[in-house]
Amino acid sequence: MTATPTPRFDTFYKHDELTRLLFDYAEAFPALVKVASIGRSHEGRDIWVATVTNQDTGAAADKPAFWADGNIHAAELTASTAVLYYLHQLVTGHGHDAAVTRLLDTRAVYLCPRLCPDGAELALAERPRHIRSSTRRWPYDELPVEGLTIEDVDGDGRVLTMRIPDPHGAYKTCPQDPRLMMPREPGEFGGEYYRLLPEGTLKDWNGLTTRVNRDPEGLDLNRNFPSHWRQEFEQVGAGPYPTSEPEVRAMVDFVIAHPNIGAAISFHTHSGVILRPMGTQSDDDMIPEDLWSYKRFSALGEKLTGYPVVSIWHEFKYHPKEVIGGTQDWLYEHLGALFWVVEIWSPNQAADITGYKWIDWFREHPVEDELKLLKWSDEQCGGQAHVDWRPFDHPQLGPVEIGGWDKMNYWRNPPPALREREAARFPAWMTQLALSLPRLELLRTEVRALGPDTWRVRLAVANSGWLPAYVTQRALQRKVVRGVVFEIHLPQDDPAIGLVAGAQRIEGPQLEGHAPKASQIAFLPSREVTADRALAEWIVRAPAGTRVALTARAERAGTVRTQVTLD
Incomplete structure (x- = not known):
């Protein structure tokens, strides 16, 4: 293993330097970090994502996952610093810090330090320009004449x-x-x-x-997401259609391709505040169970970061009559994943x-x-x-x-001496959020002989996470998550082996987490005291000694794989 990178958190990295730093982490920690491009910007720069997990305990795709990104706005460079700081804390903490070790052993973290590499490069130029986001000209490909x-x-x-x-x-x-x-x-x-x-x-x-x-570069990439997107006459900088911009499309495509993402944070600057959904509806219109969950995790965020948490709708509008759509709130509004915006730094x-x-x-x-x-x-x-x-x-x-x-x-960014202090506020909260995500675990397998070549096979799993496997009620409402899916994989091309009862694929229930539904002294206790568990059963015809593979998966809780021998 090569030496651990020693990044500077009081400076901002240009694209080539950022690229080298990310690959230095992947080289220094090959069992923990993989770096890949999820797309290219308007000017052709790679948009890098670091996947951080202990690969010895399973593939990232088989684990529940947390996403964090930064620098979707060109000059909000400290947002990139915050993501890099978390990457450094994860790789150096694994094997030394109990919470970080458990996080990377049981879950995956996807980190995108810079969603807007072109705009950031312009902000970091020798003679800088501080545009909003992308360098693509919008809405007209013209320079001003007056x-x-x-x-x-x-x-x-x-x-x-x-x-x-x-x-x-x-x-x-x-x-x-x-x-x-x-x-x-x-x-x-x-x-x-x-x-x-x-x-x-x-x-x-x-x-x-x-x-x-x-x-002339009038785009705002954080107005180009699908949820509540509106045209230019209603919302300036939104682009010609949702996900028209390659930077936004790269993030959307990645998140859709990784349904294990159950919670996310996007880093911006500035205000020294954490923003929670929704941006397009009041708290009164939110699903109560989701609002309660948001308030619980937000209170934890206030405690661990020192930043207050406020509702976007109620307390962070640019104009009292304006509703802002097309933002990264898409993660909650369309997908039902928990999501916060962190506005770093307040002078x-x-x-x-x-x-x-x-x-x-x-x-x-x-x-x-x-x-x-x-x-x-x-x-x-x-x-x-x-x-x-x-x-x-x-x-x-x-x-x-x-x-x-x-x-x-x-104002947009803290002075150099204060940048690391601000970035250091967030790792503990992010780690606790990620450790609260649902996680599918194997409870037991069971094989029982019903005859000389007939067997009952059972697979029992449980959600060991605090959150339910679906994460939010909105995810259920939007029908973007299924219950736990069980599958049995029998040896093929053998007429002596087959299913007598039970389907090859069984969709089971939604699994709750261990978050209590009510206080211990509530008058009406919960009836679903084992709603975190599920069981699948098959009747199999096969010779003794046959090996059978079993899997159980829930999009946001991960995948369990095991094998049993019929004997």
């Missing part, structure tokens, strides 16, 4: 804000600290005011009016700002909050989160000042 295009004008590798003195400007300097810009009050006049524009260049400028152009929390509403804060907040953030920038970030205003001779506008908040490097 307006302001956001870009790094002064060549310092940052995209900041330009300010210009203007008596009609909407902003003024803050009395407590003139570096800050704060909004004018309603009805206020008689002061010195500024017009703020994103850093960028202007085309066909008339010297008076302009507008900020949208990026607000780092600056000790409390009691704020996640989205509402960006629309309006007290100046005291920005003063706290400015203090945090000065004391913890070397004054780089908020850049001092400096003169610049703009090619179209003439004298301007460039500065303000560096939102991409200190």
